[in-house]
Structure formats: C-alpha cells, structure tokens
Amino acid sequence: MAKPLFQGAITDVHGIRVGQAQDERALTGVTVVLCGGEGAVVGADSRGAATGTREMILTRSEAMIEKANAVVLTGGSAYGLDSAGGVMRFLEEAGIGYEADSYCVPIVPAAVLFDLMVGDGRVRPDAAMGYEACKNAMKTVQQGAYGAGTGATIGKFVPGAQPVFGGTGTASITLPDGVTVGAVACVNACGDVYHPHTGKVLACGRLSDGKPVTSEGLLFGTAPAAEHLKISQSGNTTLVVVATDAIITKPQANRIATCAHDGLARAIRPVHTQMDGDTVFALATGRVNTDVNMIQLCAAAAEVTARAIANAAYLGGKR
Secondary structure, eight states, rough: HHHHOOOOOOSEEEEEEEEEETTTTEEEEEEEOOOOOOOOOHHHHHHEOOOEESSSSGEEEEEOEEEEEEEEEEEEEGGGGGGGHHHHHHHHHOOOEETTTEEEOOOEEEEOOOTTTTOTOOOOOOHHHHHHHHOOOOOOOOOSOOOGGOOEOOOOOSSTOOOOOOHHHHHEEEESOOOOOEEEEEEEOOOOEETTOOOEEOOOOEOSSEEEEOOOHHHHHHHSOHHTTOOOOOOOOOOEEEEEOOOOOOOHHHHHHHHHHHHHHHEEEEEEEEEEEEEEEEEEEEEESOOOOOHHHHHHHHHHHHHHHHHHHHHTTTT
C-alpha cells in the first residue's frame, strides 16, 4: 500500500477519533469526526457556492451552542445528510450530547459532497451508514477510497476531460508548545490538486488519449473558448475538518476555519468555484493548557489542510 506524502492524522489531536463507512460498489460513504464525551468548541466557514449542510448556523460565534459532539462529512449530495441521524442515535445511546431538560441532544453539524454521478447514485449514505461509521471509529484514519472520499473525483473543469479519483486524506502537526493541529479532507474538487510545497500536479483530468490536462490552460490560455468556460460541471466539493487540542474560544475556532481555507487555495486550483461547496469545520478539544498563539494556530491549520488534501489526491489515485 502506498505511503502518504505527509505524515500524521487528525486523530493525533487529543480527544478526536474518526469513523468511516462506505459502499464500495455504489462508491459513496461517510466520514465522522467524533469529539469525545465533552465535545469540542466548533466553528465553520463555507467558501464554495454550492454547499449542502446541516446545523451550520450553530457554528456561528454568536450562537448559543458552543460545542459539537461530532462532525459528519458525507457523500450522496443532500440525500447524504440523513447519515447525521445515525450519528445522533449512536451518541444518544452513549449519553453524549447537549442536556436539554430530561433529553440528550447530540450536536452534529454535517456537510455533503456530490458523488451521485459516480457509481450508483441511487445508493446514498443513510442513518444506518452514519451509525456504522461511528462504530468503526478509531485513532487510525484510513486514507484513499474510504468514507466520504470513496466516490470522490478530481479535475472536472476542462470539458471533455475524464476526471481522476480523489479520496480521503489526513495530516497533522505538533507545535513546539505541545499543541497538535490536524485535518481530515474529503476531496471531490472541480479543480486540480497540486503538491502544496513543490507545486507539482498530483491530480487533474485526462484527455481521451490519457494525457493529463490542467484547468489552468483553459483559464489562462491565450484564447480560451468562451463557450467552454460557461459549461457547468456538477459533482464537486472539498470538505475539511481541522482540529486542535488547544483551549480556544468559539470566535477563535471560526477564525481557524476561515484561515484553513488558505490550505485549500494552496492545494486546489481553481477552488471555491460556483460548482463547489467547499466547507471547513474547526474543532478545539481544549486538552492542552498553554498560551495560544493564534497566528501560529491559523498558519498550522492552513498547512495541515493543504497536506491532507494532497494525501487524499495522491492516495485516492492509487486505488
């Protein structure tokens, strides 16, 4: 099995586990980030123009709810949001959630990517698959054709080009003060994926003869065909969860989610298009008590996001 380009995993963050489930024939799946019994301070930022989400409003800094118990990344487009119900059931059975009178209400934001055109679009992640993903949760993250990245593809901007497979990837960094920042990404991008350090193309569409073709030739060529640029390519979106074990506030978590989008921009071109629903969630488990340097945390969030995306593209293409 191929090794990832970058080391580490989001589960290196204290209190974080990841569970995944997929239908390998239908090519769709679910990736669940579990935050432990105490939950994690949550923030989020969507930059794509074609998002599909659940409970995003509660991630805002002014919202009453401060913590999430899990975050769901799922295939199946809007249908896949059903998987969050299974995650809620799993957490409720464990007594994990927001205490509302005599009820336990798990807080589970979710976001979707569009993979209906790959595999069998009649099969979508549902509550049973979300529950199964939680049962599979562990401290090891399977990368490549797993979870929400199972039916992911990359390189759909150039008309006539055949996209290549994307996937799920993860990476982490431990800072000198002991704080860990990690990310998991499910990459189903309209654009192409590049190595964030070398600029090498890791994944892009291919012509009928197998020759790779990047989006930049069409975008910045001497005379791109105007009618080609108007063609809408459906079936996209990159989803990311960034986590840290630092103690931060909810506005700071939202700032981290915003800055993590810099990692998308470094690894994917073009990114945040009208055909993508690019969304980043940020979680903070608050397990490491140290002075927080927000500039350093935000820079690390962008870096691990770019690394996770690179791993997803590289390993997803090895299937």
